[in-house]
Amino acid sequence: xxxxxxxRVVGTMSGTSLDGVDVAEIITDGAQIFEFGGHDYxxxxxxxEAILRKALGAWPNDDLGDAPRVxxxxxxKAFQKFPDAELYGFHGQTLAHDPRGRGTxxxxxxxxxxxELGRPVAWDFRSADVGLGGQGAPLAPFFxxxxxxxxxxxxxxxxxxxxxxxxxxxxxxxxxxxESPGALLAFDTGPANAPINDLxxxxxxxxxxxxxxxxxxxxxxxxALELFLDAPYFRKLPPKSLDRNDFSxxxxxxxxxxxxxxxxxxxxxxxxxxxxxxxHCPAAPDQVLVTGGGRHNPVMMKMIQAGLDCPVRxxxxxxxxxxxxxxxxxxYLAARLARGLPTSAPMTTGVPMLVGGGVVSYPDQD
Numbered sequence: 001x002x003x004x005x006x007x008r009v010v011g012t013m014s015g016t017s018l019d020g021v022d023v024a025e026i027i028t029d030g031a032q033i034f035e036f037g038g039h040d041y042x043x044x045x046x047x048x049e050a051i052l053r054k055a056l057g058a059w060p061n062d063d064l065g066d067a068p069r070v071x072x073x074x075x076x077k078a079f080q081k082f083p084d085a086e087l088y089g090f091h092g093q094t095l096a097h098d099p100r101g102r103g104t105x106x107x108x109x110x111x112x113x114x115x116e117l118g119r120p121v122a123w124d125f126r127s128a129d130v131g132l133g134g135q136g137a138p139l140a141p142f143f144x145x146x147x148x149x150x151x152x153x154x155x156x157x158x159x160x161x162x163x164x165x166x167x168x169x170x171x172x173x174x175x176x177x178x179e180s181p182g183a184l185l186a187f188d189t190g191p192a193n194a195p196i197n198d199l200x201x202x203x204x205x206x207x208x209x210x211x212x213x214x215x216x217x218x219x220x221x222x223x224a225l226e227l228f229l230d231a232p233y234f235r236k237l238p239p240k241s242l243d244r245n246d247f248s249x250x251x252x253x254x255x256x257x258x259x260x261x262x263x264x265x266x267x268x269x270x271x272x273x274x275x276x277x278x279x280h281c282p283a284a285p286d287q288v289l290v291t292g293g294g295r296h297n298p299v300m301m302k303m304i305q306a307g308l309d310c311p312v313r314x315x316x317x318x319x320x321x322x323x324x325x326x327x328x329x330x331x332y333l334a335a336r337l338a339r340g341l342p343t344s345a346p347m348t349t350g351v352p353m354l355v356g357g358g359v360v361s362y363p364d365q366d
Contacts, residue, residue, distance in 0.1 A: 002087070002338040006034050010082040011089035011331030012075050016164030016194050016244040017293065018052050019207065020044045023078035024327035025085065030335035031177075033150045039324045042078050044070070057245065058095050059105050067093070071108045079117055087360075088113070089334030090123040091326075097137065097243040103127070104136045111361040118363045122334035125358040129344050134351025135241035138167040141186035141348040142336065143329035145171055145178035151318045155286035158278075159315070160304075162294025163326070164194035165242050166273060169348075170281045179345050179354055185282060186348040187238030190273030191247040193293050196266045198251065203259045212299030215267040218260030224253040228269045234276045239350035270294065271303035278308065288312045291322040333358070 010025045021044075025037030044052070048070045055067035071093045079088050092108030110123025126136035144159040153173040161167050166189040175183040193208065200206040200214070209215055228250065233242070250269060254262035278285075287310055294300050295314040305312040315322045333343050342354035349355075 002335070004029055004339060007086045007335060008037070008084060009087045009089060009331040009335045010079060010085040011091070011327045011329065011334060012078050013091050013326040013330060014071070014075070014093045015326065016094060017197055017208075018044065018049050021074050021078045022324055022327040023081060024321075024324040024331060025082050026328050026331045028146075028332055028335045030332070030339040030341050031146070033146050033332070036321070036328065038082065039321065039327065040078065040081050041323070042074055044074065048074070052093060055095055055107070059102060064107065067095070067107055068109075072112065075108065076113060076116055079113065085119060087334050087338055088117060088119055088121045089330035089332075090121050091125060091330045092123060094244070097241065099130045099135045099137075099241060104130050110359065111365060114361040114363050114365070120338070120360050120362050122337045122358050122360045125330070125333060125337075125343065128357040129349050129351050129355050132351050132353065132355060134344060134349035134355065135239055136349060136357075137241035138169070138186050138188065138348065139333060139344060139357075140167075140326060140329040141169040141171075141184050142178040142343055143325075143332040144169040145173070145184060146332060147320060147325075148173040151320070153286075156283050158281065158285040158288045160189070160274065160288050160290045161292045161326070162192040162270070162290060162300065163292040164192060164197075164244055166190055166192035166270060166294070168274070168277050170285060179342050182282070184345065184347050185238060185280070187240045187277070187280070188242040189277040190233065190242070190270065191250060192270050194244050195247060195250045196263060196270070199254070199259070199262055199266060203262070208293065209263050209267075209297065212267065212297040214260055215263040215297075215299045218258065218262070218264030220268045221254070221257055221261060221265045224257070224265050225268055225272060227253055229272055229276070234273070238280050239346075239348060241349070264299070267297070267300050268303055270300055271307060274304050275307045285310055289315045289318060289320070291315045291320070291325045295322055
């Protein structure tokens with residue numbers, strides 16, 4: 001176990017959008033953020049993205065094809081860009097997430113990475129939480145709390161992550177620790193970029209709706225939007241989480257629409273799910289800080305702002321890096337895990353007790 005001191009930690013994230021690996025360095029003692037370091041992004045070549053996409057939904061005993069090699073090789077390359085790290089935080093690639101059923105599956109072998117890197121690697125962050133009855137997601141809220149302290153926030157705020165799946169962290173930064181009662185509430189809001197990306201790939205052969213240009217030229221099909229909001233998920237109380245494919249109904253709801261109208265309707269579905277999520281917050285946030293790829297979509301951002309009474313702005317406005325926030329989060333969680341501190345709590349994942357989820361593998365372990 002690491003002593004309480006500032007350490008140089010590097011984390012990675014390969015999200016459900018399957019575009020590549022984010023890697024970022026922070027200086028932290030697992031409680032306070034002292035400094036944000038360097039960062040990089042390694043884009044998957046099309047053939048490796050296709051391999052990972054084919055493996056989506058697979059469990060450990062399924063045929064994973066060449067996906068283990070893709071995950072290992074690209075994360076190793078990412079970590080090797082930061083050879084001075086004392087500790088690495090490896091999230092792996094989520095292929096399946098069913099916390100009330102088969103569990104959760106993040107592909108990747110942190111022990112093998114530790115041996116090749118010659119440094120400790122913290123990994124398998126979700127399994128312990130799920131094993132104790134939690135959702136195993138979202139896991140970034142403890143880091144979001146540290147970020148709120150870093151920006152000197154003095155009133156409740158929300159961090160909205162619009163990645164493949166959307167999630168929100170409501171934060172009261174006036175409390176001393178992320179595990180303090182009332183400090184956090186976090187849950188998945190609904191689908192975000194993943195289904196829109198799938199639509200773009202299916203219809204146009206593009207990875208995503210760049211700048212929301214396709215959605216901007218379409219009209220929202222209100223009937224499809226209303227059917228989307230009838231999904232039982234929106235009536236569940238948080239904490240709650242989603243798998244990337246839990247809202248496959250979205251594609252069915254827009255299949256008869258033009259590509260432009262389908263993109264506009266799907267984008268409105270994302271915004272509407274955020275509106276639904278805000279109803280669960282303990283108090284109205286002073287501001288909503290948006291991270292993830294969705295903040296680059298002005299159509300999505302405008303739709304969300306139209307439904308809220310507080311400012312909605314990208315995290316860059318307060319000095320954070322929205323492209324690297326999740327990679328930084330797993331560096332931060334690695335430091336917490338190495339120090340024996342909790343990484344999730346009842347109001348972030350629904351787990352019945354504080355949990356320090358994960359494993360730290362050392363280079364000399366068999």
